Amino acid sequence: MHEMSICESILGVLKDQARAQKFDKVKRVCVEIGPLSGVEIEALRFGFDVVMRGSLAEEAILDIIETPAKAWCFSCGKDIVLTERYDPCPDCGSHQLQVTGGEELRIKELEVN
Amino acid sequence: MCTVCGCGEGEVRVEGVDKARGQKHDHGHGHGHGHGHGHHHHDHQHVHDDGHQHHHHGDDGTLDYGAGEAGAAVPGMSRGRMIQLEHDILAKNNSYAAENRNFFANHGILALNLVSSPGSGKTALLVKTIELLGDRLKSYVVEGDQQTSADAERIRATGAPAIQINTGKGCHLDGHMVGHAVEHLAPEDGSVVFIENVGNLVCPAAFDLGEAHKVAILSVTEGEDKPLKYPDMFAASDLVLVNKTDLLPYLDFDIEAAIANARKINPAIKVLQVSAKSGEGMDAWIAWLAAARAMALAGHPLGTAAE
Numbered sequence: 324m325h326e327m328s329i330c331e332s333i334l335g336v337l338k339d340q341a342r343a344q345k346f347d348k349v350k351r352v353c354v355e356i357g358p359l360s361g362v363e364i365e366a367l368r369f370g371f372d373v374v375m376r377g378s379l380a381e382e383a384i385l386d387i388i389e390t391p392a393k394a395w396c397f398s399c400g401k402d403i404v405l406t407e408r409y410d411p412c413p414d415c416g417s418h419q420l421q422v423t424g425g426e427e428l429r430i431k432e433l434e435v436n
Numbered sequence: 437m438c439t440v441c442g443c444g445e446g447e448v449r450v451e452g453v454d455k456a457r458g459q460k461h462d463h464g465h466g467h468g469h470g471h472g473h474g475h476h477h478h479d480h481q482h483v484h485d486d487g488h489q490h491h492h493h494g495d496d497g498t499l500d501y502g503a504g505e506a507g508a509a510v511p512g513m514s515r516g517r518m519i520q521l522e523h524d525i526l527a528k529n530n531s532y533a534a535e536n537r538n539f540f541a542n543h544g545i546l547a548l549n550l551v552s553s554p555g556s557g558k559t560a561l562l563v564k565t566i567e568l569l570g571d572r573l574k575s576y577v578v579e580g581d582q583q584t585s586a587d588a589e590r591i592r593a594t595g596a597p598a599i600q601i602n603t604g605k606g607c608h609l610d611g612h613m614v615g616h617a618v619e620h621l622a623p624e625d626g627s628v629v630f631i632e633n634v635g636n637l638v639c640p641a642a643f644d645l646g647e648a649h650k651v652a653i654l655s656v657t658e659g660e661d662k663p664l665k666y667p668d669m670f671a672a673s674d675l676v677l678v679n680k681t682d683l684l685p686y687l688d689f690d691i692e693a694a695i696a697n698a699r700k701i702n703p704a705i706k707v708l709q710v711s712a713k714s715g716e717g718m719d720a721w722i723a724w725l726a727a728a729r730a731m732a733l734a735g736h737p738l739g740t741a742a743e
Contacts, residue, residue: 325639408667
């Protein structure tokens with residue numbers, strides 16, 4: 324359940340930004356989450372509502388952009404799309420893969436006023 | 437939880453620290469630790485150049501939909517100001533981890549983050565390891581558990597300095613907690629710091645502590661499919677210690693399948709088979725430690741002095 328601390332980190336960023344960019348209410352938080360980031364999206368949504376309660380983002384909507392997991396296959400040299408870390412290359416069946424995307428855990432943008 | 441550093445508010449306890457301060461974690465404490473509590477942001481705000489005409493590109497990188505001549509947006513739509521951030525959510529933890537890594541590098545210290553399920557035998561393995569290292573390599577231990585200082589006491593019985601972090605409701609150690617603990621341990625130059633993470637194969641994978649390597653411990657009583665069930669941890673680790681091999685004759689554990697599963701997740705991962713109880717395979721682990729320690733000493737004055 325480290326999604327709670329992820330939400331605490333998001334709130335920390337919102338508070339820092341509120342000071343730096345002079346706003347006092349967050350209406351929408353847009354985050355980019357990869358399937359290999361170790362974050363469970365439902366748990367993140369639950370944690371978000373709990374953690375934001377009573378804060379500057381109390382009513383904020385959480386928008387989640389799910390990025391694809393990508394890898395490069397050492398065996399056949401192709402760029403492939405994964406769903407799980409243990410997926411083999413769909414073309415040649417090799418597990419010799421270098422993950423190139425899908426570990427994103429980023430706040431992309433905020434809507435504030 | 438504490439919103440300054442993400443620690444559990446009134447929950448995280450570094451053993452022997454802040455005991456007189458009551459429950460609340462005090463960020464105003466005066467002891468001089470080297471962590472930048474300053475705001476080390478990685479947020480490179482940028483304006484997106486997409487030719488939209490309906491919002492104002494502020495000097496600070498904000499996109500302001502309501503800052504036009506009339507100071508208003510489309511009537512009937514209460515559109516807020518958009519701020520493009522591209523901010524890594526774990527940036528704060530990563531900056532603490534970077535401070536720790538810097539400290540370890542400057543002092544020629546090998547720091548290892550030991551991760552596993554509860555009950556894999558991490559503490560027993562550490563006790564045996566410290567005994568085998570003896571005077572060759574000075575060991576220090578940071579123990580992470582939700583509650584009790586039982587593990588730190590087991591380590592201290594070997595003579596190695598240890599400090600317990602109780603995470604309270606937390607499921608992992610983070611860079612900030614470890615920075616505090618290491619500061620209180622004050623490890624000497626050229627030593628090894630073992631960080632025994634909370635027994636949990638999920639959450640600690642996401643939190644860099646500043647270690648040189650994550651070492652995953654998988655005991656043979658756990659099942660050979662564990663790397664597939666908890667892929668993030670095996671992807672983040674450089675070494676797997678398959679522990680309790682003395683029990684293999686009594687189990688159906690397929691060790692080759694376990695190794696193959698770990699390599700499906702992480703083709704570069706190294707695997708050593710050990711038994712902390714019988715001592716089998718411990719020499720290979722000690723050799724791995726010596727090699728990793730040589731890497732930690734590279735560029736440090738002690739590294740050349742040891743030649």
